[in-house]
Structure formats: C-alpha cells, structure tokens
Amino acid sequence: MTQKTRDQIPAKWKWNLKDIFASKKALDACEKDILALADTLASLQGKVEKDPIKAVETSFKLSRAMGSYLTFSRMQQDQDGANTAYKAQMAKAGALMVKARAAGAYLEPELLQLSEEKLQALKVDPKHSQYSNFFHDLIRTRPHILPTEQEELLAKSGEVFATASRVFNVLNNVDLPLPETLDESGKTSKLTHASYGEKLRSKNREVRKEAFEGMMNAFGNFKGTLSSLYISSVKNDVLHAQLRHYGSARKSSLSNHEIPLSVYDSLLKEAHKAFPVLDRYLRLRKKALKVDQLHLYDLYVPITADFKMDIPYPEACKLVKKGLAPLGEDYGKLLDKAYKDNWIDVYETKGKRSGAYSWGTYDSHPYVLLNHTDSIDGAMTLAHELGHAMHSYHSNKAQPYEKAGYSLFAAEVASPCNEILVSRALQKEH
Numbered sequence: 537m538t539q540k541t542r543d544q545i546p547a548k549w550k551w552n553l554k555d556i557f558a559s560k561k562a563l564d565a566c567e568k569d570i571l572a573l574a575d576t577l578a579s580l581q582g583k584v585e586k587d588p589i590k591a592v593e594t595s596f597k598l599s600r601a602m603g604s605y606l607t608f609s610r611m612q613q614d615q616d617g618a619n620t621a622y623k624a625q626m627a628k629a630g631a632l633m634v635k636a637r638a639a640g641a642y643l644e645p646e647l648l649q650l651s652e653e654k655l656q657a658l659k660v661d662p663k664h665s666q667y668s669n670f671f672h673d674l675i676r677t678r679p680h681i682l683p684t685e686q687e688e689l690l691a692k693s694g695e696v697f698a699t700a701s702r703v704f705n706v707l708n709n710v711d712l713p714l715p716e717t718l719d720e721s722g723k724t725s726k727l728t729h730a731s732y733g734e735k736l737r738s739k740n741r742e743v744r745k746e747a748f749e750g751m752m753n754a755f756g757n758f759k760g761t762l763s764s765l766y767i768s769s770v771k772n773d774v775l776h777a778q779l780r781h782y783g784s785a786r787k788s789s790l791s792n793h794e795i796p797l798s799v800y801d802s803l804l805k806e807a808h809k810a811f812p813v814l815d816r817y818l819r820l821r822k823k824a825l826k827v828d829q830l831h832l833y834d835l836y837v838p839i840t841a842d843f844k845m846d847i848p849y850p851e852a853c854k855l856v857k858k859g860l861a862p863l864g865e866d867y868g869k870l871l872d873k874a875y876k877d878n879w880i881d882v883y884e885t886k887g888k889r890s891g892a893y894s895w896g897t898y899d900s901h902p903y904v905l906l907n908h909t910d911s912i913d914g915a916m917t918l919a920h921e922l923g924h925a926m927h928s929y930h931s932n933k934a935q936p937y938e939k940a941g942y943s944l945f946a947a948e949v950a951s952p953c954n955e956i957l958v959s960r961a962l963q964k965e966h
C-alpha cells in the first residue's frame with residue numbers, strides 16, 4: 537500500500553487556503569504592502585519620541601500583513617514538504633520576515649528611552665486602548681530588550697537561528713525513510729506517521745513491535761544528525777537567554793507567557809506525586825495484556841478483550857459535535873461551518889506535515905491540520921484542535937488585531953476541555 541498523494545483526496549476533505557489569498561495576485565499585493573510598510577517603519581527610526589503611536593501602529597500593520605503572508609506560505613508547504621514551488625514560496629516568506637523584523641528592530645529600544653511615566657501614560661491612554669497589552673509587555677520586559685544595533689543583529693539572524701527546527705521538519709516529514717511493516721491483514725504495508733499510531737493500537741503484538749522498531753530504527757539511523765540538531769537547538773535557547781539577560785533558558789521561555797517559575801515547579805511536583813498511580817496503571821496493563829514484560833509498544837493497545845472502535849472521519853465529526861453540545865447552539869453551528877467550509881485538512885498524504893495543529897490568520901477563519909486515523913484518538917484530536925480553532929475564532933471576533941493573540945499556556949485550556957466533554961459523551965453511550 538502506498539501513501540496517497542494530495543490530488544487523490546477529494547476536495548471536501550482538504551482545507552481551502554484560497555480563503556487567505558484567493559489568487560497569486562492577492563498574495564503578490566500583500567508582498568507589496570509588506571515592503572511598503574517595512575519602508576515606512578524604517579523611516580520612522582529616530583522619530584519615536586515625537587510620535588510613538590505612529591511607529592507602533594505601523595509596526596502592527598506590518599505584522600498583520602506579514603502574519604497572513606507567512607501563515608499562508610507555511611500552511612501551503614505543510615501540505616507537501618517536497619513540493620519545490622511551495623518550498624521556494626516559503627523561503628521568500630522567510631526572507632521577507634527577516635526584512636520586516638529588521639525594519640522595526642529599533643522600535644522597542646527607542647520606546648524604552650521614553651520615561652517610565654510616558655510609557656505608563658501610553659499604556660492607559662483610552663484613545664489607543666488597542667495597544668495597552670503591547671505597552672504592558674514592553675514595560676514588563678524592559679530589562680531584556682537590547683540596544684537598537686543589537687536588536688537589529690538578532691532580527692537579521694532570526695532565520696539562521698531557526699535552522700535546527702527547519703532541518704528536523706524536513707527530515708521528519710519528507711526525507712525519513714520508513715520501512716514496510718506487518719499490518720492487521722497479515723501483509724505488510726508502508727509505515728507512516730499516521731499508520732504508526734494505528735499499528736501501535738493493534739491487538740497483534742507483532743504488528744505493534746514491528747511498527748515500533750521500524751520507527752525507532754528509522755530515527756536511530758540518524759542518531760548523529762538528530763543529536764547535533766538537538767544540541768544546536770539547546771545552544772540556541774541558551775544563547776538567547778544569555779543575550780537577553782534572562783539567567784536561564786527556562787526563565788526566558790516562561791517570560792514570553794508571563795508565567796512565574798513557581799508555576800512550572802509546582803506542575804512538575806504535582807506530576808511527580810502522581811507517579812504511583814501511573815505505576816499502578818502500568819502493572820494493571822501488564823496483567824491485562826498477559827505479557828512477561830511490558831514494552832513501550834504495549835502502551836496504546838486497548839486492554840479490554842472485545843474493544844474495537846473504528847470512527848471514520850464523518851462519524852468523528854458527529855461525535856465531536858454531540859460531545860460539545862453543552863457549549864451551546866452557536867458553538868455547534870460553528871463546528872458545522874468548520875466541517876463544511878473546508879477549514880480542516882483531514883487525511884495524511886505524501887509529504888504532508890505529521891501531527892495536528894490549528895492555525896490561521898487574523899483576517900481568515902481558523903484552519904485545522906489533521907492526519908486523521910479512524911480511531912478514538914483521531915476523534916479526540918479533532919475535538920482538541922477544534923478547541924483551539926474556536927478559541928481563535930472568538931478571540932479574533934471579540935478583540936482588535938493588536939489584542940487577539942494569546943499565549944500557548946492559555947491555549948491549552950479550551951482544547952483538553954473539549955476532549956473531556958467528548959469522552960464524557962462516549963462514556964454515556966457505552
């Protein structure tokens with residue numbers, strides 16, 4: 537069995553990126569806007585004290601246009617990482633991003649030369665309330681913003697710093713050679729990121745074992761590459777923390793989300809406290825599966841003897857809508873819209889990015905990328921990602937662009953909440 541290509545999937549199961557840019561002409565017009573805004577922003581350097589709002593306003597306009605351009609290019613590439621036209625478009629977006637960032641690199645350092653009183657006044661100015669979060673963050677991160685020339689240097693090297701994650705994505709989604717392994721039917725089929733999960737849930741231990749070993753060996757063959765990429769990524773984080781005077785990479789990362797270190801520590805502590813429960817569960821699993829030794833490939837197969845629950849995608853859509861009924865009628869209608877109006881890219885295809893996410897731009901509806909498998913996991917992933925999508929939809933609807941963003945820490949509230957509601961609905965039924 538070979539993996540399907542994108543054109544073998546009916547349009548109704550693919551997202552429609554034309555809702556971001558309807559044509560190449562629209563995309564090119566956006567590029568022009570970005571270049572013009574970057575020029576305007578650059579020309580305001582040295583004039584921030586005179587008119588801080590003008591510079592901030594231009595910077596937000598630029599990031600809004602850049603956001604659309606970059607998101608479109610990245611999502612297009614996520615459809616097929618091997619497509620050279622998509623790759624070229626993405627490279628263009630990356631270069632444009634560097635240009636945009638460099639054009640505004642002076643902004644925060646220059647704003648910080650204003651007096652504390654002036655910044656506080658700007659933060660609470662009712663005429664420009666859309667910028668209050670921006671000024672709040674600026675004041676909060678004052679000790680970590682560098683002088684203009686250094687900020688410019690960092691902005692220009694942004695793409696280079698992202699090399700490790702870019703290389704990993706290409707390896708993982710495009711170049712990683714995965715073997716044929718045993719499948720449920722007793723024959724072999726090509727291991728893919730999506731079929732991997734399915735095979736790990738097989739009742740047949742050989743199917744699970746072959747899939748597991750096939751995947752681990754595939755990565756194992758790139759041990760040197762992967763460890764080098766990981767080291768680069770860690771060094772990157774440490775260097776950024778040092779350059780911005782954060783004391784540690786952990787502190788730097790949490791600061792982006794305004795989370796105190798104590799929250800991180802208590803999360804870890806509570807997770808550790810629950811180890812005995814996990815231990816008990818693993819022992820129970822070992823007993824139920826009647827195996828001498830519980831392997832990593834034994835952790836996903838259902839432990840009840842007669843359990844089989846195939847949930848094809850249309851069924852998963854219905855199940856998710858039913859589970860989320862407590863969230864109200866409007867929420868249900870929005871789910872229908874997401875299903876019908878091509879917000880969701882459903883199936884795994886050759887070269888498509890693995891995993892799942894929700895994304896989109898402020899000026900478009902949210903999108904969801906899936907690699908759906910007909911299982912409970914597949915349905916739960918749909919529920920989870922739609923949680924993010926609906927969160928974004930409402931945030932964009934209720935807030936001006938400048939205030940619509942939210943941190944990852946807040947993001948992972950709506951999504952597990954949806955999973956809990958859907959699993960409750962399932963429990964009621966069975």
Ligand SMILES: [Zn+2]
Pocket residue numbers: 920924947948951
């Ligand atoms: Zn999530």
